[in-house]
Amino acid sequence: MSKEKLSGEKIVNAIREAGVSHILSVPDRTTEKGILRRVAKDDSFRHVRVSKEDETIGISAGLSYSNTRSLCLFQYTGLLDSLNAVRAIAMEYSMPICMMVGLLGKKPGVAPKESENYGIRIVEPILEAMEMTYVLIESNHDVKKIVPAIEEAYKNSTPITFLIGRSPI
Numbered sequence: 001m002s003k004e005k006l007s008g009e010k011i012v013n014a015i016r017e018a019g020v021s022h023i024l025s026v027p028d029r030t031t032e033k034g035i036l037r038r039v040a041k042d043d044s045f046r047h048v049r050v051s052k053e054d055e056t057i058g059i060s061a062g063l064s065y066s067n068t069r070s071l072c073l074f075q076y077t078g079l080l081d082s083l084n085a086v087r088a089i090a091m092e093y094s095m096p097i098c099m100m101v102g103l104l105g106k107k108p109g110v111a112p113k114e115s116e117n118y119g120i121r122i123v124e125p126i127l128e129a130m131e132m133t134y135v136l137i138e139s140n141h142d143v144k145k146i147v148p149a150i151e152e153a154y155k156n157s158t159p160i161t162f163l164i165g166r167s168p169i
Contacts (some may be wrong), residue, residue, distance in 0.1 A: 004139065004140060004156065004168045005083075005155065005168075005169065006137070006138065006139060006140060006166050006167070006168040006169065007034070007142075007143070007168060008031075008034025008035045008038055008142050009034075009038065010092075010143045010166035011034070011035055011100075011137070011143055011146065011164075011168055012035060012038045012039060012042065013092035013134065014143050014144075014146035014147050015071055015100075015133075015150075016042075016044055016045070016095065016148065017147050018069065018096070018146060018147045018150035018151060019069045020045070020069045020070060020071045020151070021044075021045060021046060021068060021069055021070070021151065022045065022046045022048060022063055022068060022069070022070035022164050023039045023045075023046070023047045023048070023049065023053075023058055023070070023071050023073055024048045024050055024059050024070055024071070024072050024073065024079055025039070025048070025056070025068055025073040026035070026049075026050060026051070026052065026053050026056070026071070026073075026074040026075070026084035027049075027101040028073065028074050028075040028078075028100025028101075028104070029075070029102070029104055030075060030090065030103060030104045030166075030167050031073060031100065031102045031144050031164055031167070031168065032059045033066075033167065033168070033169065034167060034168025034169050035073065035100070035164075035168055036073060036116075038099055039073070041165070048098050049119055051084075052078075052081075052082070053072070053074045053078030053079065053081055053082040053121070054073065054081070054082035054084070054085035056072035056099075057072065057082060057085040057086055057089050057090060057097055058071075058081075058085065058089060060072055060097050060098070060101070060104060061090075061093070061095045061097060061150075063090050064095060064096050064097075064154075064157075068096075069096075069154060070098065070118070071098045071099070071150075071165070072097065072098065072099045072100070073100045073103050074099070074100075074101060074102070075101065075102045076101050076102065076103050076119060076120060076123050076163075077104070077119060078101075078106065079099065079101045079123065079161070080119065080123075080124075080126075081132075084124070085104055086099075086130070086132075086157075086159070087130065089133070090163055091130055091131070091132065091159065094158060095155075095157060096141055096153040096154045096156075096160075097159040097160075098149075098150050098153055098157065098159070098162075099160070099161045100161075100162045100164060101161055101162065101163055101164065102163060102164045102167075103115075103120050103122070103123065103163055103165050105117050105120060106120050106165050106166070108138060108165065108166040109122070109138075111137065112163065112165065113125065114122050123163065124163070132159055132160075132161060133153075133158065133159070133160050133161070134150070134162070134163055135160070135161070135162050135163070136159040136163045136165050137151055137162050137164050137165065138164075138165035138166050146162065149162070164166075
């Protein structure tokens with residue numbers, strides 16, 4: 001694992017490059033400093049703060065009907081809490097729901113499935129059981145996967161989850 005810090009600026013630039021205009025968020029300590037604060041100050045995004053993660057799923061689906069790209073930004077506990085909305089809207093209705101999920105407490109360089117934290121350890125197996133594509137973002141090298149994954153999600157009307165495995169700066 002590289003000692004290089006994960007760049008929130010590079011992540012936000014990739015999100016913008018992918019044509020995302022709306023960020024739907026519930027505060028997340030993993031992404032707060034590096035991503036969420038940047039998004040909140042960036043006039044190129046419409047930032048919508050919501051109360052619960054499952055709300056981001058429905059709003060994102062609605063935006064997709066008007067050819068508006070959005071990204072849901074929240075913590076893995078919110079993903080676990082909103083699995084029914086993800087199942088129904090993203091998976092069963094084949095919606096291009098793009099989620100960026102902070103893995104709060106994950107140790108850099110340790111695979112999520114090998115985490116000591118039970119909640120982190122079960123995220124990937126749950127996404128796999130749901131047959132949902134996901135991408136682990138833990139280094140600046142991984143950031144280059146964001147744009148093509150979002151493009152693919154909107155092209156094929158399928159969800160994508162980005163697992164943020166270390167706090168961006």
